[in-house]
Amino acid sequence: MAFRGHTQNDSQAIVSLFTSVFAQSEGEAEGTLIGQLAQDLLEKTDEHDLYCFIAVQSNQIMGSIFFSRLDFENGIEAFILAPVAVHSDHQGQGIGQALINHGLSALKSRGVSVVLTYGDPGFYQKVGFRSIAHAVIKAPFALSQPEGWLGQSLLDDSIETLSGQCACVAALSEPKYW
Numbered sequence: 001m002a003f004r005g006h007t008q009n010d011s012q013a014i015v016s017l018f019t020s021v022f023a024q025s026e027g028e029a030e031g032t033l034i035g036q037l038a039q040d041l042l043e044k045t046d047e048h049d050l051y052c053f054i055a056v057q058s059n060q061i062m063g064s065i066f067f068s069r070l071d072f073e074n075g076i077e078a079f080i081l082a083p084v085a086v087h088s089d090h091q092g093q094g095i096g097q098a099l100i101n102h103g104l105s106a107l108k109s110r111g112v113s114v115v116l117t118y119g120d121p122g123f124y125q126k127v128g129f130r131s132i133a134h135a136v137i138k139a140p141f142a143l144s145q146p147e148g149w150l151g152q153s154l155l156d157d158s159i160e161t162l163s164g165q166c167a168c169v170a171a172l173s174e175p176k177y178w
């Protein structure tokens with residue numbers, strides 16, 4: 001399994017992967033929604049505000065992950081991990097955790113300080129995320145499941161309180177994702 005940043009040529013396969021994985025795990029409508037999110041992230045996000053990595057085996061994309069910029073008033077380098085998917089036939093083999101860890105170390109080497117995500121705490125705690133209170137870091141939108149607001153520092157063990165508003169990229173600026 002090789003991990004690398006995506007290129008323009010990978011875009012269609014990445015959108016197809018997110019569409020089919022989420023359709024299988026959560027139904028057709030969710031597949032369409034997250035496929036569209038992947039496409040919007042690729043098409044509407046400035047290259048300085050987006051990292052997309054893929055896991056490749058035998059020329060096939062087995063998994064993909066997005067990190068997009070969160071803007072805080074204090075200017076800290078922060079990104080949000082969302083979404084991530086592993087091919088439905090290859091889940092539960094460690095690919096997802098390896099892909100996340102690859103992304104986190106790539107972001108760390110590029111000077112990113114904090115990574116947030118919004119998802120299942122049981123899964124994301126395996127790769128270093130822990131719950132973040134709203135008072136410590138505000139999410140860009142009201143959260144339907146506040147217990148899913150998670151983060152980790154890439155610099156040390158503690159997450160500093162980030163006061164003020166937080167803004168996400170255009171593709172994620174839809175209340176339905178939160």
Ligand SMILES: CC(C)(COP(=O)(O)OP(=O)(O)OC[C@H]1O[C@@H](n2cnc3c(N)ncnc32)[C@H](O)[C@@H]1OP(=O)(O)O)[C@@H](O)C(=O)NCCC(=O)NCCS
Nearest residue numbers: 025083084085086091092093094095096097119120122123
């Ligand atoms: C979630 C996902 C990316 C994990 O990738 P993966 O390669 O299957 O996961 P790994 O093999 O690295 O890790 C498996 C571990 O995570 C747990 N896990 C996997 N998916 C989980 C989920 N949705 N919720 C909670 N735990 C989960 C497994 O129980 C397993 O735990 P164990 O190691 O203690 O047995 C993948 O299953 C997937 O694409 N799922 C559908 C889409 C999705 O839910 N994406 C995440 C939200 S954006």
